[in-house]
Amino acid sequence: MATTTANEIKNGVVVGIAYVLTVDGVEMDEASANEPLEYLHGAENIVPGLEKALTGKKIGDKFSVTLQPADAYGDYDEENVDTIDRDDFPDADSIEPGMELLLEDEDGYMMEALVKEVLDDAIVLDFNDPLAGKVVTYDVEVVTLRPADEEELAHGHAHSMMEDEWDEDEDWDEE
Numbered sequence: 809m810a811t812t813t814a815n816e817i818k819n820g821v822v823v824g825i826a827y828v829l830t831v832d833g834v835e836m837d838e839a840s841a842n843e844p845l846e847y848l849h850g851a852e853n854i855v856p857g858l859e860k861a862l863t864g865k866k867i868g869d870k871f872s873v874t875l876q877p878a879d880a881y882g883d884y885d886e887e888n889v890d891t892i893d894r895d896d897f898p899d900a901d902s903i904e905p906g907m908e909l910l911l912e913d914e915d916g917y918m919m920e921a922l923v924k925e926v927l928d929d930a931i932v933l934d935f936n937d938p939l940a941g942k943v944v945t946y947d948v949e950v951v952t953l954r955p956a957d958e959e960e961l962a963h964g965h966a967h968s969m970m971e972d973e974w975d976e977d978e979d980w981d982e983e
């Protein structure tokens with residue numbers, strides 16, 4: 809049983825937030841108060857600017873924060889755009905610009921890429937986060953707070969609805 813209580817958001821607290829994420833007024837992502845996003849504060853589970861804005865907040869607090877790319881999903885990096893031989897794709901004929909592909913590298917690490925261009929002999933993939941380079945706005949409500957347990961602190965993430973997803977990849981913390 810946890811003996812400490814969590815009254816406000818600080819490192820080592822598992823926080824549940826409802827939020828709407830918008831870019832230029834267009835909704836990109838959201839979590840409702842019924843199914844809040846749970847994360848471990850201070851463990852870089854969420855973008856740095858949002859984590860910073862949440863520090864010291866209490867249950868019921870609502871706020872809006874607009875973040876530059878450096879405090880959110882990072883700058884768009886041309887180096888994350890790769891041209892790959894068409895022969896490397898068994899299903900190359902079905903690939904079209906704008907598609908999102910899930911790829912596995914030599915180490916078995918899965919990553920998403922956006923198909924930028926389909927050429928005669930190659931396919932151009934963009935590995936940047938879709939929100940890289942964007943100014944993002946979060947409208948947030950703090951829904952739940954609780955102290956993290958020892959296992960959560962050791963793993964560096966909250967164990968809740970996200971548990972399976974996190975723990976599938978044991979190398980997550982070593983990235």
Ligand code: ZN
Pocket residue numbers: 960963965967974975
């Ligand atoms: Zn875990």
